[in-house]
Amino acid sequence: MSSYFRKNYVLLITLSVIAALFVAAAQGMEKKDFVITLLRGLSVGSLTFLVASGFSLIFGLLDVLNLAHGTLFMIGAYIGWTVFVRPDTFVDLLTPLALILSGFALGDVYPLLATRIRLGLSVKRILPWALVLVSILIFGFILPRYPISIWDVENYGQSPVTYSFMADQGTRLLAPVAAFTEISAPLALIGLLLASIIGAFGLSLFNSVTQQQFKLNWKNYAGFAILLLVALLTFIFNESLTASLTGLSSNWLFVIAVLVATLSGAGLGALIESTLIRPLYIRPIYQLMLTLGMSAIGIEIVRAIWGRPEFVMPKPVFFNGSGGVCPATNFADWWANNCSTILLLDGRVRVYNEIFIPIVGLVVLISIWMLLQRTRLGMVIRAGVQDREMVEALGINVRRVFTMVFALGVGLAALGGILAAPSMGLSNAMGESLFLNALIALAIGGLTNYPGAALGSVLVGLIQQFIIKYGQIGIAIPFTDIIFKPTPPLVPASTVLLMVIILLILPNGLLGKKE
Amino acid sequence: MEYILDVQNIHTFIGQYHILQGVDVRVPKGSITALLGRNGAGKTTTLKSIIGLTPPREGKVIYEGKEVQDMRSFDIASKGIGFVPEHRAIFRDLTVEENLKIAERVKGDYLRKKEFIFDLFPDLKRLMALSGTALSGGQQQMLAIARALVADNHLLLIDEPSEGLAPVIIEHMMKAIRLLSKDSTIVLVEQNFLVASQLAEYYVIIEEGRSVQAGSMKDLANDKAAIHRYLGAA
Numbered sequence: 226m227s228s229y230f231r232k233n234y235v236l237l238i239t240l241s242v243i244a245a246l247f248v249a250a251a252q253g254m255e256k257k258d259f260v261i262t263l264l265r266g267l268s269v270g271s272l273t274f275l276v277a278s279g280f281s282l283i284f285g286l287l288d289v290l291n292l293a294h295g296t297l298f299m300i301g302a303y304i305g306w307t308v309f310v311r312p313d314t315f316v317d318l319l320t321p322l323a324l325i326l327s328g329f330a331l332g333d334v335y336p337l338l339a340t341r342i343r344l345g346l347s348v349k350r351i352l353p354w355a356l357v358l359v360s361i362l363i364f365g366f367i368l369p370r371y372p373i374s375i376w377d378v379e380n381y382g383q384s385p386v387t388y389s390f391m392a393d394q395g396t397r398l399l400a401p402v403a404a405f406t407e408i409s410a411p412l413a414l415i416g417l418l419l420a421s422i423i424g425a426f427g428l429s430l431f432n433s434v435t436q437q438q439f440k441l442n443w444k445n446y447a448g449f450a451i452l453l454l455v456a457l458l459t460f461i462f463n464e465s466l467t468a469s470l471t472g473l474s475s476n477w478l479f480v481i482a483v484l485v486a487t488l489s490g491a492g493l494g495a496l497i498e499s500t501l502i503r504p505l506y507i508r509p510i511y512q513l514m515l516t517l518g519m520s521a522i523g524i525e526i527v528r529a530i531w532g533r534p535e536f537v538m539p540k541p542v543f544f545n546g547s548g549g550v551c552p553a554t555n556f557a558d559w560w561a562n563n564c565s566t567i568l569l570l571d572g573r574v575r576v577y578n579e580i581f582i583p584i585v586g587l588v589v590l591i592s593i594w595m596l597l598q599r600t601r602l603g604m605v606i607r608a609g610v611q612d613r614e615m616v617e618a619l620g621i622n623v624r625r626v627f628t629m630v631f632a633l634g635v636g637l638a639a640l641g642g643i644l645a646a647p648s649m650g651l652s653n654a655m656g657e658s659l660f661l662n663a664l665i666a667l668a669i670g671g672l673t674n675y676p677g678a679a680l681g682s683v684l685v686g687l688i689q690q691f692i693i694k695y696g697q698i699g700i701a702i703p704f705t706d707i708i709f710k711p712t713p714p715l716v717p718a719s720t721v722l723l724m725v726i727i728l729l730i731l732p733n734g735l736l737g738k739k740e
Numbered sequence: 741m742e743y744i745l746d747v748q749n750i751h752t753f754i755g756q757y758h759i760l761q762g763v764d765v766r767v768p769k770g771s772i773t774a775l776l777g778r779n780g781a782g783k784t785t786t787l788k789s790i791i792g793l794t795p796p797r798e799g800k801v802i803y804e805g806k807e808v809q810d811m812r813s814f815d816i817a818s819k820g821i822g823f824v825p826e827h828r829a830i831f832r833d834l835t836v837e838e839n840l841k842i843a844e845r846v847k848g849d850y851l852r853k854k855e856f857i858f859d860l861f862p863d864l865k866r867l868m869a870l871s872g873t874a875l876s877g878g879q880q881q882m883l884a885i886a887r888a889l890v891a892d893n894h895l896l897l898i899d900e901p902s903e904g905l906a907p908v909i910i911e912h913m914m915k916a917i918r919l920l921s922k923d924s925t926i927v928l929v930e931q932n933f934l935v936a937s938q939l940a941e942y943y944v945i946i947e948e949g950r951s952v953q954a955g956s957m958k959d960l961a962n963d964k965a966a967i968h969r970y971l972g973a974a
């Protein structure tokens with residue numbers, strides 16, 4: 226025990242100082258304010274953690290500072306919103322997306338194909354470029370003509386703002402079904418499939434490293450077959466699928482939105498790592514600039530597709546009740562009426578924001594912890610954070626693990642985004658403040674330390690919320706009549722101050738390892 | 741003679757530095773072959789070039805009859821090469837047991853090899869639950885070698901196993917390496933000429949990134965001039 230104390234005294238002292246600060250904070254405000262502020266802190270902390278943990282996993286293993294992480298958080302929110310508010314658009318997108326991806330699912334086949342075709346050297350050099358160009362041309366021809374029922378940003382009656390407003394009122398407005406008019410359906414479908422295969426084959430030719438030769442079996446075609454099937458089924462059953470999604474309760478739709486946002490985030494992450502980040506591992510500075518650029522481009526893309534205005538996402542009905550007994554005072558009342566708020570120690574607590582989000586945060590915290598500690602993938606990640614070369618020399622395809630971790634990290638950010646959407650609302654900037662929070666949290670907790678990311682996130686969330694609360698009620702300075710009210714700019718300043726203090730005492734953060 | 745590994749005239753660059761400028765290493769199957777040479781001669785880089793961590797820009801690495809120089813490290817390793825690096829590279833955040841399990845290439849490797857490893861290094865058995873950091877230098881070296889034994893490797897690349905170890909432990913390590921050479925071929929980088937000459941049958945001397953002399957260890961032991969010139973030892 227005493228040796229434990231000696232080893233960790235700085236950490237223990239720091240933690241007790243922080244605990245003391247919170248006790249003092251609790252003394253200065255009413256109990257109900259304290260409870261609410263605490264829960265809000267945990268809520269912000271949870272969202273921060275979803276961004277911070279993914280960022281930290283990626284940085285730890287890949288050494289990539291993914292500056293686009295906040296933007297990907299925001300994109301997760303917008304994707305989830307689309308599924309939730311415009312299921313018809315979501316269904317329309319499935320067919321072309323599955324087709325576009327299908328060619329890439331044949332990744333293992335191309336190297337073999339490449340060895341089969343014998344060409345002159347100069348043709349060989351031009352071929353990849355030519356294929357990619359052809360693919361882009363076909364995509365460029367078909368995609369703008371492919372009918373997708375989407376909103377019209379310019380037209381107020383059909384803008385995302387209006388749709389979100391209507392959804393908030395409980396009605397789901399759908400645009401008329403888009404039909405194939407500018408291009409025939411078979412041409413569009415077959416064209417997309419071909420363009421995808423041609424493009425993926427072309428891209429694979431750029432990769433000159435010889436792959437291990439192996440026999441192809443059905444597994445190498447499974448992904449392709451599944452995607453084709455998805456494309457076909459979603460094409461044939463487009464309308465009935467849309468109808469059944471629209472008919473779902475908002476609870477189920479929300480679950481689907483969360484899943485789709487998270488998985489799209491993961492897919493996007495895998496795509497970004499394997500195409501953009503991978504060629505730049507030998508040039509870390511370019512990589513940094515690339516992620517910064519992606520961040521800016523991501524925001525522009527979101528602006529172009531969803532428009533500039535900010536809009537809301539309604540909470541699923543499970544968290545949105547407001548009957549006679551609401552706010553609920555006990556669990557049974559809440560369960561029966563799905564009250565949006567409950568009374569906890571006289572404080573009015575919003576169930577979704579202040580209870581549901583922290584619970585999801587906790588579940589994610591534990592799940593990822595189990596993944597890291599109990600699975601082979603987790604073992605490889607922990608080992609790879611320290612020494613990638615050694616892991617590779619053991620015969621493990623570290624590059625594949627890189628892609629998985631990037632996908633996981635971005636998936637977590639996207640999950641954070643869609644979870645935050647009903648409580649924060651959507652805006653192009655929603656990722657920025659959380660990303661900043663996450664960076665501060667990681668500096669406090671330890672840059673590549675998983676429990677540290679959780680601890681830092683919670684601390685940042687709590688401090689911010691307490692400062693905000695004191696901004697409303699003021700702090701009575703002892704022995705004087707002065708009541709000090711922290712102003713809003715003090716909110717970010719306070720967390721930065723905490724970060725500076727902790728980094729002065731512990732340069733590697735609270736739980737960071739000494740290098 | 742049958743060669744399990746045939747390195748032909750490799751040139752390796754690290755950044756813009758031309759580190760290996762023509763290295764040939766032929767390793768007869770079942771032998772222990774020592775790479776000798778002064779500090780900074782390029783021995784470690786040669787091992788890393790074989791396993792693809794610093795892939796050679798020119799030349800060939802032929803392992804079990806196949807050219808592997810253009811393959812990725814994990815592919816090369818998967819063909820049956822175990823790597824025991826210079827500074828052991830024990831994974832700190834993993835327990836001793838996990839340090840072994842991570843080396844599995846086929847599920848169940850670890851369970852199959854466990855007994856063999858414990859027979860070789862009985863000390864490891866009681867350390868299994870400890871974290872990689874808690875080990876002494878000798879224990880780390882044992883673990884690093886043990887880790888290369890978990891998968892079915894036919895060739896072991898061992899870099900300076902005696903570095904920084906006490907004489908008693910070096911004895912123990914030599915015994916283990918000798919035992920291992922019954923089943924696998926070993927390429928050994930060793931600064932300690934006494935250790936190398938007792939273990940290895942063949943040698944290759946590397947000097948300033950070039951292989952300059954090779955042959956059987958017995959001949960080298962009598963070649964005082966070469967020893968003095970290339971190894972600086974008496």
Ligand SMILES: Nc1ncnc2c1ncn2[C@@H]1O[C@H](COP(=O)(O)OP(=O)(O)O)[C@@H](O)[C@H]1O
Pocket residue numbers: 754755757759777778779780781782783784785786
């Ligand atoms: N990362 C690196 N950057 C630049 N030079 C290096 C690097 N690694 C090794 N070298 C140089 O390559 C040469 C060979 O190194 P090495 O193979 O480690 O030698 P040895 O193992 O024989 O002591 C040395 O001169 C060393 O300075």
Ligand SMILES: [Mg+2]
Pocket residue numbers: 780783784785826
């Ligand atoms: Mg060396």
